[in-house]
Amino acid sequence: xxxxDIIKDSYYIMQKDLxxxxxxxxxxxxxxxxxxxxxxxxxxxxxxxxxxEHIPVGMVDLDNGSASxxxxxxxxxxxxxxxxxxxxxxxxxxxxxxQINRGNLYxxxxxxPGFSDNLTNGKSANVIVYVDNSNxxxxxxxxxxxxxxxxxxxxxxxxxxxxxxxxxxNKTMNTQAIVFPFTQNIETAIPGKTNYxxxxxxxxxxxxxxxxxxxxxxEAISKxxxxxxxxxxxxxxxxxxxxxxxxxxxxxxxxxxxxxLVLVIAIIFFGVTIQGSIxxxxxxxxxxxFSFVGIGILAVAASKDxxxxxxxVNLIMFPMMFLAGIFYPIQQxxxxxxxISKIIPLTYAADAMRKVMLLNANINxxxxxxxxxxxxxxxxxxxxxxxxxxxxxx
Amino acid sequence: MVEYAxxxxxxxxxxxxxxxxxxxxxxxxxxxxxxxxxxxxAGKSTTIRMLCTLAKPTSGSAKIAGYDLIKxxxxxxxxIGLVAEKMIMYEDLTAAENLRFFGKIYKMPKKKREERIDxxxxxxxxxxxxxxxxxxxxxxxxxxxxxxRALLPEPEILFMDEPTLGLDPQTTFAIREIIRDxxxxxxxxxxxxxxxxxxxxxxxxxxxxxxxxxAALDTPQNLKNILYKSDTSIFTTxxxxxxxxxxxxxxxxxxxxxxxxxxxxxxxxxxxxxxSLNQIIDAIRVEGGDIFSITxxxxxxxxxxxxxxTGKEIRDHATDKSNILQHSTPQxxxx
Numbered sequence: 203x204x205x206x207d208i209i210k211d212s213y214y215i216m217q218k219d220l221x222x223x224x225x226x227x228x229x230x231x232x233x234x235x236x237x238x239x240x241x242x243x244x245x246x247x248x249x250x251x252x253x254x255e256h257i258p259v260g261m262v263d264l265d266n267g268s269a270s271x272x273x274x275x276x277x278x279x280x281x282x283x284x285x286x287x288x289x290x291x292x293x294x295x296x297x298x299x300x301q302i303n304r305g306n307l308y309x310x311x312x313x314x315p316g317f318s319d320n321l322t323n324g325k326s327a328n329v330i331v332y333v334d335n336s337n338x339x340x341x342x343x344x345x346x347x348x349x350x351x352x353x354x355x356x357x358x359x360x361x362x363x364x365x366x367x368x369x370x371x372n373k374t375m376n377t378q379a380i381v382f383p384f385t386q387n388i389e390t391a392i393p394g395k396t397n398y399x400x401x402x403x404x405x406x407x408x409x410x411x412x413x414x415x416x417x418x419x420x421e422a423i424s425k426x427x428x429x430x431x432x433x434x435x436x437x438x439x440x441x442x443x444x445x446x447x448x449x450x451x452x453x454x455x456x457x458x459x460x461x462x463l464v465l466v467i468a469i470i471f472f473g474v475t476i477q478g479s480i481x482x483x484x485x486x487x488x489x490x491x492f493s494f495v496g497i498g499i500l501a502v503a504a505s506k507d508x509x510x511x512x513x514x515v516n517l518i519m520f521p522m523m524f525l526a527g528i529f530y531p532i533q534q535x536x537x538x539x540x541x542i543s544k545i546i547p548l549t550y551a552a553d554a555m556r557k558v559m560l561l562n563a564n565i566n567x568x569x570x571x572x573x574x575x576x577x578x579x580x581x582x583x584x585x586x587x588x589x590x591x592x593x594x595x596x
Numbered sequence: 597m598v599e600y601a602x603x604x605x606x607x608x609x610x611x612x613x614x615x616x617x618x619x620x621x622x623x624x625x626x627x628x629x630x631x632x633x634x635x636x637x638a639g640k641s642t643t644i645r646m647l648c649t650l651a652k653p654t655s656g657s658a659k660i661a662g663y664d665l666i667k668x669x670x671x672x673x674x675x676i677g678l679v680a681e682k683m684i685m686y687e688d689l690t691a692a693e694n695l696r697f698f699g700k701i702y703k704m705p706k707k708k709r710e711e712r713i714d715x716x717x718x719x720x721x722x723x724x725x726x727x728x729x730x731x732x733x734x735x736x737x738x739x740x741x742x743x744x745r746a747l748l749p750e751p752e753i754l755f756m757d758e759p760t761l762g763l764d765p766q767t768t769f770a771i772r773e774i775i776r777d778x779x780x781x782x783x784x785x786x787x788x789x790x791x792x793x794x795x796x797x798x799x800x801x802x803x804x805x806x807x808x809x810x811a812a813l814d815t816p817q818n819l820k821n822i823l824y825k826s827d828t829s830i831f832t833t834x835x836x837x838x839x840x841x842x843x844x845x846x847x848x849x850x851x852x853x854x855x856x857x858x859x860x861x862x863x864x865x866x867x868x869x870x871x872s873l874n875q876i877i878d879a880i881r882v883e884g885g886d887i888f889s890i891t892x893x894x895x896x897x898x899x900x901x902x903x904x905x906t907g908k909e910i911r912d913h914a915t916d917k918s919n920i921l922q923h924s925t926p927q928x929x930x931x
Contacts, residue, residue, distance in 0.1 A: 434685075
């Protein structure tokens with residue numbers, strides 16, 4: 203059987219499968235809804251830093267002096283920019299704590315009596331930040347706002363003090379350079395403002411293709427077997443490899459359509475920008491498919507019915523989804539998890555996709571990932587195809 | 597042209613410890629209709645699956661249209677068509693799209709393919725359903741498409757596994773007509789069936805398969821003659837007050853080789869040896885049976901041959917006591 207026939211037959215099988223999809227409106231709807239659901243779901247349930255808004259926080263000003271007013275004004279100014287907190291005034295500490303215990307507040311600022319006096323008398327003025335640390339992310343955000351406010355106030359006060367000292371010694375001083383001798387300018391690899399979707403979109407694309415192909419292969423083959431149509435193909439003069447190739451091609455078309463959908467939604471609705479080459483990204487998608495399609499074929503060869511095949515695939519797929527650094531960076535995981543993620547092909551595919559799409563990396567920058575995916579694919583296919591052929595004629 | 601469409605030599609298929617097909621050897625001439633008749637689990641379908649390259653024989657060999665099954669499966673596939681027990685069709689596609697897909701993977705040139713699709717749809721009277729989805733068809737319509745799907749690439753040998761199972765009489769008749777028609781055009785047909793009448797009506801030769809082995813192989817007429825010449829006699833007796841005890845009593849006789857209850861009064865008994873009739877009458881009367889009539893079958897039907905050779909139906913029915921009053925269907929099918 204020569205190669206041209208295999209390719210032709212694969213094409214016919216793909217054509218047939220896609221035609222069936224066009225007729226089956228339920229499958230078609232599921233195909234479109236899956237990426238949308240994933241994008242919205244994962245986009246909103248995994249918050250990035252400082253993304254929370256309108257956190258209810260209390261303010262108890264027991265001092266009511268000039269310094270406490272300055273503190274409140276400073277917090278208000280910062281909050282106006284970020285919209286992070288909704289600040290409510292309370293007359294007593296107990297009233298605020300009661301609201302915290304009832305879950306109506308996540309924390310409160312307490313300005314103790316004598317706050318302003320301490321400052322004018324050359325003592326430190328201390329603000330108490332009382333937080334509900336049962337919610338670590340929210341409490342961290344309140345703490346950081348408080349600490350930023352204090353830093354800001356300290357800087358302003360220090361500049362005033364330096365200016366005073368300068369006037370007594372009759373020297374002109376650069377107060378900024380004395381108070382803040384160290385400064386930083388942050389420049390980002392990705393121009394413009396980035397958000398969690400920038401991180402999410404490339405990984406999500408490769409993950410959707412993986413789900414579509416890996417669950418699709420056992421589903422398609424088992425359906426053929428259970429319907430009896432498989433016998434029709436196997437008793438025809440075609441190579442068994444074209445059946446696998448045909449279905450993979452068909453699933454690639456489906457997966458790629460989903461990817462384009464993800465990309466369009468991410469760009470239009472979530473402000474994701476694409477820096478790198480789309481062609482290289484799609485090449486990586488294809489390579490990603492090549493690297494894990496073998497696992498899907500193995501699942502088919504090892505299982506008698508669709509349920510078993512799907513179970514095997516899910517067993518392999520779910521850890522891959524969560525350990526491949528699609529939803530959060532691998533560097534955040536404990537070391538042993540990082541080691542596991544290093545043996546998952548999806549990790550390299552997602553990494554390479556992200557580098558190309560966000561950092562404008564070229565083919566040389568992701569050469570190692572490409573090699574790893576290629577080797578992984580060759581090995582799994584090398585095991586899977588003979589097993590699949592063997593399982594066909596029992 | 598080779599003389600035999602099928603040369604099967606000691607074909608064996610084992611599933612673990614279970615032997616589904618055991619040392620099966622037979623030849624089928626070109627342009628015959630050859631019937632495999634046998635109870636469920638006899639190994640008919642497994643044999644067909646092996647001959648269609650869908651299952652690997654454990655041992656033995658076969659030549660199909662002159663090509664070796666093991667060494668040259670792809671050549672074999674070019675020569676055969678398959679009507680399997682499960683229909684080979686995609687429900688989401690239309691009749692024409694299904695046929696077109698299979699035409700393509702059989703590498704039929706486009707013009708010829710389209711002509712043949714129209715011609716075959718015409719043959720089964722389905723032209724106006726050409727562009728309708730299979731899922732909207734009745735079972736009979738589906739089976740007609742299923743049969744012409746197998747005929748599309750003009751196979752030399754057509755394998756049909758239970759082609760009329762579960763079909764209404766009209767479709768059954770139509771399918772049998774098609775089988776005769778394509779056979780007249782030179783196609784060898786290998787058929788498996790439970791239905792005696794079908795095997796008898798269609799087949800040039802019949803192999804009765806039981807426990808994966810050929811229990812008998814001849815023309816339908818010769819098979820019936822074998823029975824006629826032997827000392828086995830088959831008769832039907834009508835007993836007005838038939839009871840379960842009578843049936844058990846008769847069945848326990850050594851001379852009785854097979855027994856089937858046909859309805860609440862009629863028993864079909866197969867017995868062997870001299871004086872067997874007397875013993876049976878005695879047994880019934882001991883139980884107080886009121887024998888209304890005893891009819892000896894002058895000409896045995898293929899069903900009688902089948903019963904004698906396999907003996908299956910009797911044991912199946914006798915063990916299933918709840919079924920005793922239910923076997924009055926005119927056409928006998930062996931389970």
